[in-house]
Amino acid sequence: MSTSTAYLLVSHGSHDPRPAQAMERLAQTVRLHLLQKQAPALPQRSLEKCLVPYRGRQSLGTTPLLFQTAEVQSQQLTLALERRQGKTSLGSDSPPDSPPKLLPEPLDKSDFSDWPLSVKPPLVGTACLEAGALPLHQQIIGFSRRAQAAGVETIRILPLFLLKGIHxxxxxxxxxxxxxxxxxxLTLALCPHLGSHPGLKALLQTKLHATTSESLLLLAHGSRKPGGNRPIHSLARALGGTAAFWAVAPNLETQIIELMQAGAQRLAILPYFLFAGRITDAITHVTEELAERFPSLGMHLLPPLGPSAELASLVTDLGLNRLPPKHSAPLPLQRKAFRHQVRSPLTF
Known part of the structure; x- marks a missing residue:
């Protein structure tokens, strides 16, 4: 892996703060995975040291500078330049050439000179397509300029989207x-979207093995693009379950009724979403209502994917363009009976 490459994780964006917080945690874990790929012989303790901002540099909050969103980085860089030029009222009592009191200076190559064993940690940032104070292209520009100051020549942009829709x-x-x-x-390279990674199926299987339910509903957002939901139906079948959608038909209620008519007694509902947020809150509310309406059906609502190490590993593969080969046949999902029968009300 070349240290002249930086990585920008792009999500949909939300006014709910939880997805952005999860993105930052995911970015940190991706950075650790990239370091492990770059220096596999480096001790874990030294790798974790690389997650601490160099010389204590931090953002205005608690998130390390190197993991800030591209939007925040761009805003801070702009403010820092304005401060130097005396164009902003913030801190107007300071001379134009004085460094900002809270805003960090742009990174340069010397920022990485003291990392253990001369390993240069990669830059990993986050950005959002919607619900941001800046348009995505401005977030990309801000992150790219910061990365360029650190000697980066290529920005690899990773869309963290599960469906290959219009976005x-x-x-x-x-x-x-x-x-x-x-x-x-600079070279701005677009990577494959997250949903294209063949390892997603194994990640979902791991989550489902913990539920040991007899029936499965894979609940995705859904796309109105013709043929856009075929991958979800295929994935659900590979997992031994059925697909349902939040934004299009067939919805959760329709599929639950169909499964009940087919004799299902215990059902696992797996939201095919990245992080907890407003939609997953709404899914919880709807599922609770359905559990009250159908008390004979035991329901187990699983959490979304979340910023786990396993998800970070998939993102790292996409960033490095090192995808594992696809299997010709889906891995079988072995199901067992619940250790304790799950009945309504809804369990988590």
Whole structure:
């Protein structure tokens, strides 16, 4: 892995703070995975040391500077430049050339000179397509300029989307094109979206093995794009279950009724979403209502994927373009009876 490459994780974005917080945690874990790929012989303790900002540099909050969102990094860099030029009222009592009191200086190559065994930790940032104070292309520009100051030549942009919808095929590429015009000296490379990783199935299987339920509903957001939901139906079948969708038909209620008519007694519902947020809250509410309506059906609502080490490993594969080969046949999902029968009300 070249240290001249930085990585930007792009999510949908939300006004709920929880997805952004989860993205930051995921970025930290991805950075650790990248370091492990770069220096497999480096002791774990030294790798973890690389997660601490160099010389104590931090953002205005508690998130280390190197893991800030591209939006925040861009805003801070702009403010720092304005402070130097005397164009902002913040801290106007300080001379224009004095460094900001709270805002960090842009990174440069010397920031990485003291890392253990001369390992240069990669830059990993986060950005969002929607619900941000800045458009995505401006977030990309801000992150790219910071990375360029640290000697980076290539920015690999990873869409953390589970479906290959309009956001992945049109919106994000368009934003990257706009950003590329502002930083022509850098290479902005678009990576495959998260949902294309063949390892997602194994990750979901691991979550399902813990439930030991007899029936499964894989609940995804759903796409209105023709054929956009076929991968979800295929994934659900590979897991031994059925697909349901939040935004399009067939919805959760329809599929639950169909499974009950087929004789299902215990049901696991797996939300195919990255992180907890407003939609997963709404899913919980709807599922609780359905559990009250159908008390004979035991329901077990699982959490979304979350910023786990396993998910970070998949993101790292995409960033490094090192995808494992796809298996010709799906791995069988062995189901067992519940140790304790799960009945309504809803269990978590």
């Amino acid at each position: 992945v095929t049109e919106d994000i590429p368009a934003e990257i094109c706009l950003a590329q015009q502002a930083v022509p000296e």
